[in-house]
Amino acid sequence: MRRLTMRGWQLAAAAAAVLGLTVGLAAQNLTINGAGATFPDPIYQKWFAEYNKIHPNIQINYQAQGSGAGIRQLTAQTVFFGASDGPMTPDQLLAAPGRVLHFPTVLGSVVPIYNIPNVTAELKFTGPVLADIFLGKITRWNDPAIVRINPGVTLPGMNITVVHRSDGSGTSYIWTDYLQKVSPEWKQKVGNATAVNWPVGLGGAQSDGVTALVKQTPGTIGYVELVYALQNKLAYGPVQNSAGEFVKASLASTSAAAAAAVKQMPVDFRVSIVNAPGKDAYPVASFTWMLFYEAPKDKPRAKAMVDFMMWALNDGQKFTGDLGYAPLPKEVIALELEQLKKIKVQ
Amino acid sequence: MIRRSGDRVFYTSTGAFALVLVLIVGAIAVVLFRESELSIRAFGLRFWETSTWDPVAGNFGAFPFIWGTLYSSFLALLIATPVALGIAIFLSELSPSWLRTPLTFLTELLAAIPSIVYGLWGIFVLVPRIRDLQLALPEWVTTMPFFSGPPVGVSLLTAAVVLAIMIIPFTSSVAREVLRAVPLSQREGAYALGSTRWEATKAALFYARTGIIGAILLGLGRAIGETMAVTMVIGNRPVALWSVFEPHSTMASVIANEFTEADSDLYLSSLVEVGLVLFTITLVINFASRLLIWRMTRQRAPRVARPRVPAESAAV
Amino acid sequence: MTSLCVLSVLIALVPVVLIFFFVVQQGIGSLDWNFFTKTPVPPGETGGGMANSIVGTLIVCGVAGLFGVPFGILSGVYIVESGGTRLGSAARFAADTLNGVPSIVIGLFAYVIFVLPVKHFSALAGGFALGIMMIPLVARTTEELLRLVPLSLREGALALGASRARAVFSVVLPAALPGILTGVILALARISGETAPLLFTAFNNRFRSTSLFEPISTLTVQVYTYAKSPHEDWHRQAWAGALVLVGIVFICSVLARIATRRLERMHRA
Numbered sequence: 001m002r003r004l005t006m007r008g009w010q011l012a013a014a015a016a017a018v019l020g021l022t023v024g025l026a027a028q029n030l031t032i033n034g035a036g037a038t039f040p041d042p043i044y045q046k047w048f049a050e051y052n053k054i055h056p057n058i059q060i061n062y063q064a065q066g067s068g069a070g071i072r073q074l075t076a077q078t079v080f081f082g083a084s085d086g087p088m089t090p091d092q093l094l095a096a097p098g099r100v101l102h103f104p105t106v107l108g109s110v111v112p113i114y115n116i117p118n119v120t121a122e123l124k125f126t127g128p129v130l131a132d133i134f135l136g137k138i139t140r141w142n143d144p145a146i147v148r149i150n151p152g153v154t155l156p157g158m159n160i161t162v163v164h165r166s167d168g169s170g171t172s173y174i175w176t177d178y179l180q181k182v183s184p185e186w187k188q189k190v191g192n193a194t195a196v197n198w199p200v201g202l203g204g205a206q207s208d209g210v211t212a213l214v215k216q217t218p219g220t221i222g223y224v225e226l227v228y229a230l231q232n233k234l235a236y237g238p239v240q241n242s243a244g245e246f247v248k249a250s251l252a253s254t255s256a257a258a259a260a261a262v263k264q265m266p267v268d269f270r271v272s273i274v275n276a277p278g279k280d281a282y283p284v285a286s287f288t289w290m291l292f293y294e295a296p297k298d299k300p301r302a303k304a305m306v307d308f309m310m311w312a313l314n315d316g317q318k319f320t321g322d323l324g325y326a327p328l329p330k331e332v333i334a335l336e337l338e339q340l341k342k343i344k345v346q
Numbered sequence: 347m348i349r350r351s352g353d354r355v356f357y358t359s360t361g362a363f364a365l366v367l368v369l370i371v372g373a374i375a376v377v378l379f380r381e382s383e384l385s386i387r388a389f390g391l392r393f394w395e396t397s398t399w400d401p402v403a404g405n406f407g408a409f410p411f412i413w414g415t416l417y418s419s420f421l422a423l424l425i426a427t428p429v430a431l432g433i434a435i436f437l438s439e440l441s442p443s444w445l446r447t448p449l450t451f452l453t454e455l456l457a458a459i460p461s462i463v464y465g466l467w468g469i470f471v472l473v474p475r476i477r478d479l480q481l482a483l484p485e486w487v488t489t490m491p492f493f494s495g496p497p498v499g500v501s502l503l504t505a506a507v508v509l510a511i512m513i514i515p516f517t518s519s520v521a522r523e524v525l526r527a528v529p530l531s532q533r534e535g536a537y538a539l540g541s542t543r544w545e546a547t548k549a550a551l552f553y554a555r556t557g558i559i560g561a562i563l564l565g566l567g568r569a570i571g572e573t574m575a576v577t578m579v580i581g582n583r584p585v586a587l588w589s590v591f592e593p594h595s596t597m598a599s600v601i602a603n604e605f606t607e608a609d610s611d612l613y614l615s616s617l618v619e620v621g622l623v624l625f626t627i628t629l630v631i632n633f634a635s636r637l638l639i640w641r642m643t644r645q646r647a648p649r650v651a652r653p654r655v656p657a658e659s660a661a662v
Numbered sequence: 663m664t665s666l667c668v669l670s671v672l673i674a675l676v677p678v679v680l681i682f683f684f685v686v687q688q689g690i691g692s693l694d695w696n697f698f699t700k701t702p703v704p705p706g707e708t709g710g711g712m713a714n715s716i717v718g719t720l721i722v723c724g725v726a727g728l729f730g731v732p733f734g735i736l737s738g739v740y741i742v743e744s745g746g747t748r749l750g751s752a753a754r755f756a757a758d759t760l761n762g763v764p765s766i767v768i769g770l771f772a773y774v775i776f777v778l779p780v781k782h783f784s785a786l787a788g789g790f791a792l793g794i795m796m797i798p799l800v801a802r803t804t805e806e807l808l809r810l811v812p813l814s815l816r817e818g819a820l821a822l823g824a825s826r827a828r829a830v831f832s833v834v835l836p837a838a839l840p841g842i843l844t845g846v847i848l849a850l851a852r853i854s855g856e857t858a859p860l861l862f863t864a865f866n867n868r869f870r871s872t873s874l875f876e877p878i879s880t881l882t883v884q885v886y887t888y889a890k891s892p893h894e895d896w897h898r899q900a901w902a903g904a905l906v907l908v909g910i911v912f913i914c915s916v917l918a919r920i921a922t923r924r925l926e927r928m929h930r931a
Contacts, residue, residue, distance in 0.1 A: 031876040033783065033865065035606070045704035045868070052869070059869040061877060068607030075609070077781040092609065161496040166582045168401070168607035195607070197400035202498060202593050203582045205603060211892040217477070217498045231706055232892050323706070356827035360740035364753035367737045367797060371756040374763065374771045381774060432670025440664055449671065451919060456678045458848075458911045460855025462882050463904045466889050467681045470688075470897070511677045518674070544663045571764030573858040574882075578889065598766045602858060605770070618770060625767045632762035 032301050034062045036070025036083025037170045038206040039225045040288045043106055043323050044083065047316045051308055058304050066206060068168015068194040074100065074291050080301050082291040085170020086177070086194055087270035099294040101343065102269045103309060103336055104287040106317075107258055107326035109226040109249035110174045111236035111284070113211070116141055117218045121153045123237040124246050127182025127275075127283070130239070133221060134162055134179060135186060136200035141219070149240075163213045163222035166203025168195040174286040175223045177274045223284075226254070227324035241283040242275050253282035254326040262329045269336070287328075295344045303345040313337060374625065382619035384611055393619065399584040399600075401609075406616040412623075413586035414594035418502050418576065419569040421590065422509035427562055430514045434521035434561075439547050457515035465578035468508045473499035473579060476507075480591055495591035500581035503590040508579055509569045517565035520639060524557030525550060527643040557642030563635035571628045573598040597624045682908065689905030692898045702868050702884075708895050712903050714870045718785070718878040722864060723854050725789025725874065726796050731846055733793070734800025739830060741801065742808040754805070757798040765858040768794055773862040785871075785878035788864030792853045799852065803845030807838040844921045851914035855907050857882040881907055 041064035048060040067084035074082030075096045087102055112125055129145050132138045138145055142155040165172045173194045180187035190196050204210035207224045211232050214222040226249045229236045238248040247253045257276040265271060275283045290309070296302045313336055317327040328336075385393065389406065396407025433453065437446055477499030480488070487493050495501065528550045536546040551558065581593020582603055597620045608614040700711030737753055744750035772791035777783055811834050819829035835842075865877035866887065872878075881903050888900035 029869075029871070029873075031867070031869070031871060031873070033877055035865075042705045048868070049704050059867075059871070061865075061867045061869060061871075063866050063877075066607050068609050070607075072607050072609040076778070078777060078783055095610075159496065161498065166603060168604075168609060193401070194609070195401040197398065197403070197405075202496070202500075205582060205890055208891040208893075212890075213498065213500075215892065216474070217496065219496065220498075228892065353826040356825065356830070357740070357744065360736045360743070361749055363733050363736035364740040364744075364749055366733065367760070367801065368749070368752050368756040370794060370797070371759050371763075373775070374767065377771055377774050378767070381770075429670040429673050432667040433674055436667040436671050440667055449675075451915070452675055452678055455682075455912065455915055456674070458851065458855075458915055459678075459681065460857070460882060460904075460907050460911065462855065462857045462885050462889075463681070463685060463908055466885065466900060466904050467684060469889055471680075471684060511674075514674045547663075567762055571762070571766075573764060573766040574886065578886075598764055598858075601766050601770065602861060605773075605862060621767050621770045624764055628762050628764055629759060632759070636758060 029057050029059050030300065030304055031059045031061055032081070032304060033079045034060065034070070034081040034083060034290075035065050035073045035079045036062070036081075036291070037067040037085045037288060038064040038208065039067075039085045039108055039169075039171050040083060040106055040325070041207075042227055042231070043320060043325050046319050046323065047308075047312050050316075050319070051311060054311075058308070060305075060308065064206065066165075066167040066194070067170030067173065070291070071194075072168075074293075080296070080298065081305060083289065084173075084194075084291060085286055085288045086173025087272075087289060088291065089193075096293075098296075100291050101294050101339060102289040102291060103339065104269050104328060104332060105290050105312060106288055106320050107254050107285060107328060108288055108324075109254045109257075109282050109285045109326075110171055110178075110223050111226050111229050111249045112221060112223055112239065113214050113229050113234040113236045114221045115214050115218055115235070116156065116158065119153065119155065120235075121150075122235070122248075123153065124149050124240070125237055126240040127178065131179045131183030131186045133160055134164070134199070134201070135183070135189070136162070158219045161217060161220045162198075162201030163204055163210050163217075163220050164198045164201045165195075165207075165210060166205050169206070170194060170286075170288065171207060171223065171225060172196065174274060174284060177272055177286075178284045181275045225324075226250075230324045239283050241279070241281050242277055243279040243281070245279050247280065247282045249282045249284070251321060251324075251326045253280055254285045255329070257281040257283070257285035258287070258326070258329055258332075262331050265332060265335060269332075269339070292343060294342055299345055302343055306340055306343055306345055309340055310337065378618060378622040378625055382615050382622050384615035385619040386615075388612060389616075393616070394623075397584070397586055401613055404610065404612050406613070408597070408616070408620050408623075410584040410586045411595055411597040411600050411620055414502065414580070415570055415596040415598070415624075418505045418509060418580065418594070418596060419566055421502070421506035422513060422569045423562065423566055425506065425510035426514045426517060426565060429510075430517035430561075430565065431521055431558070433514070433518040434525055435547060435551075437518075438522050438525040439543070439550075453515045453518060456511070457519070461512065461572060461575040464508055464512055464575040468504060468575055468579040472504055472507060475499075476501060476504050476591075491588045493591055494589045495587075495593075497591075498581065498593060500579055500593050501591045502580065502594045505576045505580040505594075505596070506590070508575045509572055512572060512575065513565035513568045516568055517561050520561035520564055521558055524554045524561060524639060524642055527557065528554050554642060556638045560635045560638030560642065563631055563638065567628050567631040567635060570631065571598060571624065573602050577602045597621075685901065685904050685908050688898075688901035689903075692902035693905065697899065697902050701870055705891070705893050705896070710895070710899070712879075712881065712884055712899060712906075714867065715879040715881045715884040715903065716906065717870070717872065718864070718867070719854055719881045721872060721874070721878060722785055722788045722792060722860070722880055723850055725786060726792035726853055727846070727850055729790060729793030730796025730849070731800055734797045734846075734849075735804050735835075735842065737797065738801040738804025738808065739835070741805050743826065743830060753801075757801045757805075760794070761798040761802070765795065765856055769859040769862050772859060777863055782875070783863060783865035783877040784875045785864055786874045788860045788878065788880070789874075791859035791863045792856060795853055795856065795859065796849050799849040800842075800846055803849070804838070804842050807841040807845070808834060810841075811837045840921065841925055844918045844925075847914050848918050851911050854910055855882060857886050861886075 070082035073079045142157045176192040180192045204213040207228045210222045214220045238246040257273045261273045313333045320327045397409045398405050398407045477497050480497040532553050533546050536549040577599040583593040584595050697711040701714045703710035741754050776787035819833040866883050867877045867879040885900045885903040888896035
């Protein structure tokens with residue numbers, strides 16, 4: 001009995017020591033948790049890694065679980081910041097326990113990716129055609145509507161398998177935003193949100209899931225951010241913009257899409273640049289935002305994130321090109337630095 | 347039984363731990379109920395009949411998940427039961443003794459492999475094979491309602507195959523125990539009447555039928571609750587179709603996929619309600635299975651201590 | 663008929679062997695120095711590892727063990743020693759029930775109880791979730807092994823004037839302890855492979871973290887995240903992680919088998 005108690009005390013002491021050590025170690029590093037969009041995951045992870053090299057004690061732990069998850073967890077306050085490709089809706093803003101500020105971080109584009117065996121030429125798409133495909137009205141690749149805009153390309157009679165996001169996604173938000181702007185039927189039947197009731201198609205979890213499904217399944221069409229298409233060498237095609245030009249997504253065409261919005265940037269930065277005017281503009285482009293509370297309770301973390309944001313808006317922008325994102329216009333950055341001052345860090 | 351003051355302390359303190367165990371189970375039920383109240387009040391029984399899962403409109407119907415869960419589990423049971431019984435019979439009746447230990451060890455290993463590893467294997471090995479299978483099937487097969495669907499690879503069938511592999515060891519080990527509990531007299535009686543080895547085995551199986559059904563139910567319970575491996579290979583689509591090649595969704599997989607991003611209270615509550623029903627179904631099945639097994643093995647001869655994780659661990 | 667049974671054995675074993683060898687084949691090449699010492703790098707880059715996930719799994723399992731083992735053993739002791747009181751039967755029923763609860767439901771429960779009130783994901787929450795899963799496993803093993811201790815041992819102790827507590831803790835439990843510890847090792851191996859309860863509790867962490875109050879990376883969640891991604895390098899690491907997981911399970915199973923055989927020899931002697 002005594003032996004057991006002795007062993008018991010030793011175990012308890014060991015456990016207490018381990019606990020103390022971990023708590024002690026915890027005090028050294030500042031972990032800041034965030035969740036949200038998969039769209040900017042590559043650039044955010046690059047940023048957090050680079051920032052951690054400069055400030056080794058600041059660990060910004062970002063988990064890309066989808067824009068919907070980011071908004072939800074920010075609202076539940078289980079993470080310190082969120083990230084979304086779609087701005088929070090008025091309802092979502094109301095549901096949050098405090099005022100949420102939006103900070104655009106980079107510009108990106110969503111491209112239609114496809115996998116058609118034996119077709120290596122670039123396929124052109126128009127808005128209405130894409131909407132009809134995703135509505136399930138166009139079901140075969142050699143449908144006259146597709147053939148008409150792609151003269152000279154032999155398309156097989158294969159069934160089109162639509163792939164969409166199964167999770168709540170800002171990429172879906174951008175894509176459905178575009179579809180509703182080019183197709184009244186889509187607007188009425190489905191709408192625009194991070195998670196919708198897709199009329200047809202398979203769901204892939206996060207951009208990675210969609211990419212994987214399209215890559216591996218013949219006859220599919222999906223939508224992902226440009227950076228995922230580039231990194232995974234997926235075929236993606238030009239989309240017709242509001243000026244009637246077929247524009248392929250690129251850094252230049254993405255930045256062109258933002259040009260018009262820059263002149264009329266709303267104070268809270270919640271603006272859509274989908275189907276933007278301008279003949280060089282890529283029609284399915286968007287800002288992506290980081291979401292912070294204006295008056296967070298955790299002041300040290302607030303200060304750390306404000307410092308990080310200042311770094312990201314200045315030095316961080318130079319990493320964007322390599323990863324396929326377009327940097328923010330300078331005017332926007334200036335406005336954001338002003339808004340950063342609003343966050344209460346004292 | 348003489349109870350002294352020391353005894354009272356002993357019973358009280360260990361009893362406290364036992365009480366906490368009971369409270370934990372109760373707490374799970376209470377928490378699930380409380381969090382799903384919103385959804386229960388909003389949809390009532392309609393929740394289980396409708397198939398729309400529309401987060402935008404706030405319209406949630408969980409029928410596809412029940413469909414996916416039951417369909418995949420029953421399919422898995424169909425594949426796994428004969429195999430599991432075969433192993434049980436082999437190990438308890440037919441196998442030479444030198445083979446018994448390594449085979450049992452291998453079966454246990456099958457049970458211990460983490461489900462995420464099954465899922466990984468499923469995604470990278472099974473899914474492409476199923477896709478190839480679909481592409482290789484002749485046209486007249488793929489037009490049948492059971493076998494139609496795009497050749498994606500992630501489908502109900504893939505999930506059923508993975509589930510089958512996962513439940514085989516559980517069903518077989520319980521079936522083996524059940525067979526071991528068949529009194530020798532049954533078999534000896536059969537031999538005395540001049541039956542062959544197989545007929546004697548059949549007699550033993552018949553005697554143990556309640557326990558065997560219990561073992562099968564246990565496998566079912568396990569399949570219904572399985573999350574990770576299924577989520578990775580089933581395709582995650584809220585539909586209720588007959589085709590085994592179509593992607594589907596199960597109750598467990600929809601919770602795993604959508605819980606972190608359910609951005610409205612109603613959405614969250616609907617998911618928890620799915621969890622509540624999952625909890626209840628597995629409860630009922632496990633209870634029934636245990637009842638049947640207990641009834642069958644009541645007169646079990648004491649055996650040497652074999653410390654192991656109980657075969658009836660059904661949670662993953 | 664015999665051939666059918668043999669066939670079914672083969673059908674069942676083929677996947678085991680296949681999966682095992684596949685995991686080894688895919689993962690062994692990636693078990694390099696980087697894997698064990700580095701933390702994840704941004705997608706698209708190479709050279710990252712799962713060092714933080716390995717440590718994380720150890721920490722979370724440690725917490726689970728600290729919580730689950732005492733609870734399990736003591737509940738098991740009560741169930742056996744109480745001799746059929748209502749609480750004893752209720753506890754037995756509760757243990758069986760808890761055993762069958764799907765791990766995703768445990769994850770839901772742990773999220774509501776351990777994460778929402780403090781509005782923070784943490785390693786502790788993950789450890790508690792896994793601990794809850796451990797309790798019935800350990801309780802069951804304890805119960806089975808205590809029942810197998812010969813009655814003579816217990817009665818002898820009581821006859822010598824020991825209190826119930828002393829009889830159990832000084833005589834009966836130590837006799838069953840080796841078997842119980844083996845069961846504990848197997849239970850730990852079991853929960854080290856769990857993913858679902860950790861998804862909503864421990865979250866995940868790209869950095870090295872040993873704090874109990876912050877999110878932590880675990881092998882299972884990290885393998886899950888990597889498996890869903892389209893990055894080849896992450897797939898490679900996922901296989902390596904899977905190999906480590908299977909390795910843990912394999913080693914613990916072998917150890918348990920050896921211990922069991924030794925115990926059986928002891929009992930026979």
